[in-house]
Amino acid sequence: MSMAFSTKARTLGSLKECLKNAIIPSSIYFSVDKWKNDPKACLQNINNALGRGPYIVRSSSTREDAHTSSNAGAFLSVLSVNHSDIPKAVNDVISSYGDYAIDDEILIQPMLMNVLRSGVAFSHDPQTCSPYRIINWAEGTDTSSITSGCSGRLWQQAASSQYKSPVELQPVIELLHELLDIFNGVPIDCEFAFTQSNRNDILWLLQVRPLVLSEEPESKQEQTLRLEFIQRKVERGIQPHPFLKGSRTVYGVMPDWNPAEIIGIRPRPLSLSLYRDLVTDSIWAYQRNNYGYRNLRSFPLMPNFFGLPYIDVRLSFNSFIPADIDDLFADRLVDYYIDKLMAQPSLHDKVEFEIVFSCYTLDLPTRLKCLHDHSFSTEEVNAFADSLRKLTNNVIDSKDGLLHADARKLKTLMARREKLMTSSSDSVDKIYWLLEDTKRYGTLPFAGIARAGFIAVQMLKSLVNLGIFSCNEYNDFFNSIKTITSQMALDRAAFDKGTFLERYGHLRPGTYDITSPRYDESPDLYFDWDCHHEMPNIETPFSLTLQQMREIGDLLDEHNLNIDTISLFNFIQDAIQLRESSKYQFTQSLSKAMVLMTEYGSKYDLSPEELSYCDLQVFKDIHMTAIDPKHSLMRSIENGKASYSQTLKTSLPPLIASPKDVWSFEWPKTSPNFITNKQITAPVTQDLMRDQLDGKIVCIPNADPGYDWLFSCHISGLITAWGGANSHMAIRAAELGLPSVIGAGELFYRRWSTVGLLHIDCAGHRVEVIQ
Amino acid sequence: MKIVAITQRIDYHQSRNEYRDALDHRLNNFLLESGYLPFPIPNSLGFIVDEFLCELKPHAFLLSGGNDIGEFKIRDETERTILKYASINHIPVLGICRGMQMMANFAGVGLREVSNHICSTHKLSGLITGTITCYHKYSIDSCPNDFSTLAISDDGEIEAIKHNILRWESWMWHPERDQFINPSYIQRMKALFL
Numbered sequence: 001m002s003m004a005f006s007t008k009a010r011t012l013g014s015l016k017e018c019l020k021n022a023i024i025p026s027s028i029y030f031s032v033d034k035w036k037n038d039p040k041a042c043l044q045n046i047n048n049a050l051g052r053g054p055y056i057v058r059s060s061s062t063r064e065d066a067h068t069s070s071n072a073g074a075f076l077s078v079l080s081v082n083h084s085d086i087p088k089a090v091n092d093v094i095s096s097y098g099d100y101a102i103d104d105e106i107l108i109q110p111m112l113m114n115v116l117r118s119g120v121a122f123s124h125d126p127q128t129c130s131p132y133r134i135i136n137w138a139e140g141t142d143t144s145s146i147t148s149g150c151s152g153r154l155w156q157q158a159a160s161s162q163y164k165s166p167v168e169l170q171p172v173i174e175l176l177h178e179l180l181d182i183f184n185g186v187p188i189d190c191e192f193a194f195t196q197s198n199r200n201d202i203l204w205l206l207q208v209r210p211l212v213l214s215e216e217p218e219s220k221q222e223q224t225l226r227l228e229f230i231q232r233k234v235e236r237g238i239q240p241h242p243f244l245k246g247s248r249t250v251y252g253v254m255p256d257w258n259p260a261e262i263i264g265i266r267p268r269p270l271s272l273s274l275y276r277d278l279v280t281d282s283i284w285a286y287q288r289n290n291y292g293y294r295n296l297r298s299f300p301l302m303p304n305f306f307g308l309p310y311i312d313v314r315l316s317f318n319s320f321i322p323a324d325i326d327d328l329f330a331d332r333l334v335d336y337y338i339d340k341l342m343a344q345p346s347l348h349d350k351v352e353f354e355i356v357f358s359c360y361t362l363d364l365p366t367r368l369k370c371l372h373d374h375s376f377s378t379e380e381v382n383a384f385a386d387s388l389r390k391l392t393n394n395v396i397d398s399k400d401g402l403l404h405a406d407a408r409k410l411k412t413l414m415a416r417r418e419k420l421m422t423s424s425s426d427s428v429d430k431i432y433w434l435l436e437d438t439k440r441y442g443t444l445p446f447a448g449i450a451r452a453g454f455i456a457v458q459m460l461k462s463l464v465n466l467g468i469f470s471c472n473e474y475n476d477f478f479n480s481i482k483t484i485t486s487q488m489a490l491d492r493a494a495f496d497k498g499t500f501l502e503r504y505g506h507l508r509p510g511t512y513d514i515t516s517p518r519y520d521e522s523p524d525l526y527f528d529w530d531c532h533h534e535m536p537n538i539e540t541p542f543s544l545t546l547q548q549m550r551e552i553g554d555l556l557d558e559h560n561l562n563i564d565t566i567s568l569f570n571f572i573q574d575a576i577q578l579r580e581s582s583k584y585q586f587t588q589s590l591s592k593a594m595v596l597m598t599e600y601g602s603k604y605d606l607s608p609e610e611l612s613y614c615d616l617q618v619f620k621d622i623h624m625t626a627i628d629p630k631h632s633l634m635r636s637i638e639n640g641k642a643s644y645s646q647t648l649k650t651s652l653p654p655l656i657a658s659p660k661d662v663w664s665f666e667w668p669k670t671s672p673n674f675i676t677n678k679q680i681t682a683p684v685t686q687d688l689m690r691d692q693l694d695g696k697i698v699c700i701p702n703a704d705p706g707y708d709w710l711f712s713c714h715i716s717g718l719i720t721a722w723g724g725a726n727s728h729m730a731i732r733a734a735e736l737g738l739p740s741v742i743g744a745g746e747l748f749y750r751r752w753s754t755v756g757l758l759h760i761d762c763a764g765h766r767v768e769v770i771q
Numbered sequence: 772m773k774i775v776a777i778t779q780r781i782d783y784h785q786s787r788n789e790y791r792d793a794l795d796h797r798l799n800n801f802l803l804e805s806g807y808l809p810f811p812i813p814n815s816l817g818f819i820v821d822e823f824l825c826e827l828k829p830h831a832f833l834l835s836g837g838n839d840i841g842e843f844k845i846r847d848e849t850e851r852t853i854l855k856y857a858s859i860n861h862i863p864v865l866g867i868c869r870g871m872q873m874m875a876n877f878a879g880v881g882l883r884e885v886s887n888h889i890c891s892t893h894k895l896s897g898l899i900t901g902t903i904t905c906y907h908k909y910s911i912d913s914c915p916n917d918f919s920t921l922a923i924s925d926d927g928e929i930e931a932i933k934h935n936i937l938r939w940e941s942w943m944w945h946p947e948r949d950q951f952i953n954p955s956y957i958q959r960m961k962a963l964f965l
Contacts, residue, residue: 004824004856006856007821014825210861
């Protein structure tokens, strides 16, 4: 039996006779016109057909379904309506139509009793327009919880997934497939509920309408072909590897050099290739090895699945094991780490804090105790602690420490950039050398310094854990550190536009994104130059009590750390400051290279938008080889566009642990990082128009340092989908005391970013949708 | 053979005081030659146009020419319901002459009177090229949102448009009126109705 969607509420009625996988409640529908002319007859009809109630009164406007503009859910539904209240409910629904059309209708159904779970199911993913079956549901009796904006749970599976959904959702998947059959493949959006009677779950179909997509969906076959490639890649990747410890791996978008936060989960090809070249192909492993960890050289850290970048977590965990740990122990340790992550997947953006032991801290012996419960012997654990101590000593040493060696490299970067930019080299040569130098004297030392910064923060936290520092003292110490970003706030107040842009003009939101304008390319987009800035007061001096100095000194001796108290605090301060300034330095070279690429592209009439699709390799080829540059660029762009269109159609979970996750998965509820302990209620915006941000909670999927300009706009709060506890934005928001939710996760982000008004209670780790 | 539902023009016969639906035989032949079964839709269905379509389940629609918009309200309403139905069920639509005006009107674009497009030949430029004979008093004002322009006449009128997502397309000229039907138009229609 095949059917077409009626332009009226009749669809449910006609389905009633043929639908096999669900029951459709009796329903009555009438046009607004009919209600206005003869409400008595309408009421009589309801009484005759549906009994005495209670009822549910729903909107059914063709304006909800028309292809050109979707208004799905824009209109009202009224629940639990008694017979006497029907006129009011109907009129409320009609007023939610605004200017109603003659054929707008009202749909009335009996209210379902004993509802177990209910929700909304889509046959296609509205974001990728691909045939992913998506079920958003909540357990419990309230059938409106999903439609009215509760986040609930989210299940997703590919059209031809061989892997079954959870048993309780299986009937909904079958229902979706039946509806697709009936409506000749037109994408479906439906509401469903399960009730219980005689211990059987009964599935009800409450509403069905065509799903409006922004483009024609790809076929099931195309999707299957692509997912099979990804499945095979994952199957190969998770096998044991002769050069790696640990018997399996998982792939994640957030661990370690978290691509979700830095370049986003669907970066353009140029972004992706730049990040690979500058960090994740080889630099990452050189740095870890230099700092005394295992040698992972030549292992690319970040594979991608049709353009969706993932961190190979086994590689990351291998690289956090000190080089002198013996192989057998390392093997078990990596397996232990991975098991721990799989047991608590929400830790995926906090692996360095919560899962691996990568440096010595004053509370390490206590933290290592959990290893005893996993069949590691006392000798092994002690040897591990010794080796972490040795490694940490090498980093924090005030004279020959690795930190200062790395800091010196950044001076070389600046000197060489100066020399290169004033030379007569052509732009292709400059691009090549800017990027080569960015690696050798930029991202490599930055990666090292960031590691030292991490050790510094861990040290400080261990003082809190041991009760030597209070949480407030911890925060005070952070606030006393003058970093390049706090300097920027000062300079913004102190300098005029020209001087300020000379210093900070190279920054851009999306450090690796050529389409994002630099501060100096679009100064008015980011800053309000007319607004006079108060000199921010960020000088809060910090001092230790004599008692604290003594206690810390004793602890350092007791733990055999070769550093005194003052030097330790110098190290902590240096590491944090240098982390910021080294990032600033290497992004300056990178940003310059992207400016030259843009200029080079414009010679051949190629816009930054088009260049964002090319692969970095093409610039290397043009540098090295005598070839037709325009032809090469255009071919690379064409390839990039073709592969990026596949990227846009692919949707994968944030953590892939087995081949089946490629096909079907539940979106994990992540545990977002709440910054500050404040509470805030404010309107929400995703639209980054500078003059409209005042007092708003700003939502951005992933925020890298280039979004720092946001902080000069008097925003009330910040929500990001991606970002770890120690991400740049988390640190900056904490610095400024801006109530923020960093790394809300896909599911929450989608929900929160699209509402009108939010209440964020950071202390309570709670976000409430007000409107 | 797949059914293509065609809308009809309304003619008023004063001598008998009758409104009649009418269809040019050449339009039926155009569809038959392309391998489709033409099925005319009455203009007198009123509120049950929708039910009629749900029962008929046509493979595609052809909005025919004749009558200006506003001349017969029931025809306008019938065609509007058809477009709504086609939009939510992803059904292909080809508009011819008035059909194109109707499609543009549905998408929120106005019409504008033009003088030199009645029985006159024009050269096309754009994605569709060639020489056409026009029989229209009105042109569409601009290309509607979510549509692209396929062809422009030598004097700058939009002569063909297509929807960017839906399989909807419209031509201002009458391919069926040529003595020998241009096979490229048949091919275009078949690609659209696929």
